[in-house]
Amino acid sequence: MKNTDSTRRRGRPGHDQDAVLTAAVRLFNTHGYDATSMFDIAESLGITKSTLYHHVSSKEQLLTMAVDRALGALEAAADEATRSGNAATVRLKQLIRDSVLVLADRLEFVTLLLRVHGNTVAEQQALTRRRAFDRTVTDLVKQAQMEGGVRADVDPATAARLLFGMVNSLIGWYRPDRGAPQSIADTVADLAFDGLRTR
Amino acid sequence: MKNTDSTRRRGRPGHDQDAVLTAAVRLFNTHGYDATSMFDIAESLGITKSTLYHHVSSKEQLLTMAVDRALGALEAAADEATRSGNAATVRLKQLIRDSVLVLADRLEFVTLLLRVHGNTVAEQQALTRRRAFDRTVTDLVKQAQMEGGVRADVDPATAARLLFGMVNSLIGWYRPDRGAPQSIADTVADLAFDGLRTR
Numbered sequence: 001m002k003n004t005d006s007t008r009r010r011g012r013p014g015h016d017q018d019a020v021l022t023a024a025v026r027l028f029n030t031h032g033y034d035a036t037s038m039f040d041i042a043e044s045l046g047i048t049k050s051t052l053y054h055h056v057s058s059k060e061q062l063l064t065m066a067v068d069r070a071l072g073a074l075e076a077a078a079d080e081a082t083r084s085g086n087a088a089t090v091r092l093k094q095l096i097r098d099s100v101l102v103l104a105d106r107l108e109f110v111t112l113l114l115r116v117h118g119n120t121v122a123e124q125q126a127l128t129r130r131r132a133f134d135r136t137v138t139d140l141v142k143q144a145q146m147e148g149g150v151r152a153d154v155d156p157a158t159a160a161r162l163l164f165g166m167v168n169s170l171i172g173w174y175r176p177d178r179g180a181p182q183s184i185a186d187t188v189a190d191l192a193f194d195g196l197r198t199r
Numbered sequence: 200m201k202n203t204d205s206t207r208r209r210g211r212p213g214h215d216q217d218a219v220l221t222a223a224v225r226l227f228n229t230h231g232y233d234a235t236s237m238f239d240i241a242e243s244l245g246i247t248k249s250t251l252y253h254h255v256s257s258k259e260q261l262l263t264m265a266v267d268r269a270l271g272a273l274e275a276a277a278d279e280a281t282r283s284g285n286a287a288t289v290r291l292k293q294l295i296r297d298s299v300l301v302l303a304d305r306l307e308f309v310t311l312l313l314r315v316h317g318n319t320v321a322e323q324q325a326l327t328r329r330r331a332f333d334r335t336v337t338d339l340v341k342q343a344q345m346e347g348g349v350r351a352d353v354d355p356a357t358a359a360r361l362l363f364g365m366v367n368s369l370i371g372w373y374r375p376d377r378g379a380p381q382s383i384a385d386t387v388a389d390l391a392f393d394g395l396r397t398r
Contacts, residue, residue: 032231169364195394
């Protein structure tokens with residue numbers, strides 16, 4: 001269905017940009033970022049390509065906005081952990097739990113983030129920002145090791161990668177009927193700190 | 200560079216099919232399976248599309264072969280664990296360790312497997328086979344819980360997904376300079392069973 005009411009649409013840029021972003025991310029995740037054109041996005045919304053360009057300037061802008069939805073929330077969780085003033089071990093566990101909640105809430109955006117390849121400038125910027133977040137997690141593992149809460153025999157960067165391997169796996173399997181986000185968040189944080197073994 | 204020596208090529212189908220498969224998987228992983236055409240694969244090998252069709256019948260066949268390289272090795276690891284006759288808890292830890300070794304060895308093939316969407320019949324078959332492997336892991340977690348080696352307060356399917364979240368994360372970060380496969384395999388199995396906490 002074509003939208004001919006472009007005056008109304010242009011009057012609500014926030015609302016429309018959200019709808020455009022959601023449709024774009026869905027296509028990027030299904031067919032790949034490279035394989036999706038601005039025409040495909042317009043078509044899936046039932047609008048013309050020229051109407052689409054009233055809302056966003058480029059496919060790259062859509063990628064950057066989508067990545068910001070994912071990383072912005074993860075960075076906010078890391079900042080909150082830092083501001084809490086708790087011990088690093090407590091902050092690390094909190095960050096794992098909060099990251100699971102972000103993923104459950106913004107699954108499609110994080111899915112896109114984790115599939116970014118770096119073929120274009122917008123993708124490279126996303127990768128750079130993602131690596132900065134990874135370094136924050138690695139630093140937190142290091143601090144937790146120094147205060148004695150986390151075992152010192154594991155390389156902190158490897159530990160950070162494996163922890164977020166568990167967290168990020170949600171993009172492949174999480175659905176609301178597989179558990180409340182808070183319950184999954186507790187399970188991930190528990191397994192990360194105490195493992196599977198019966199004690 | 201075009202290859203004009205098609206007689207020699209056709210004389211070594213195994214060798215050539217390997218080169219075709221490797222090139223195809225690289226393109227699938229970089230640009231997406233949907234976005235890659237048989238022409239792209241031929242071009243990256245410096246051969247004509249018609250020469251490419253001497254080696255493989257379709258893009259779908261390449262996907263099926265690539266998935267088999269990944270899942271065949273993982274299924275073999277699961278079979279070996281079963282045949283060992285060890286307790287389920289020991290078998291589960293062994294399967295985690297062996298799966299890490301498979302990933303380090305066949306990173307590009309597993310990367311492709313984990314990105315399969317299910318848009319085509321070949322992709323749907325890959326997903327079905329992958330789900331069967333996931334069920335094997337879930338069953339092993341259940342058995343380990345029943346024999347008392349693994350904590351019973353975690354849903355076995357969730358535990359299996361999180362364990363393989365750690366294992367599968369290797370596709371995003373593993374490089375030989377980040378640790379010998381055997382050492383990474385030990386770290387993953389240790390964290391999975393004992394967690395990060397200092398004891």
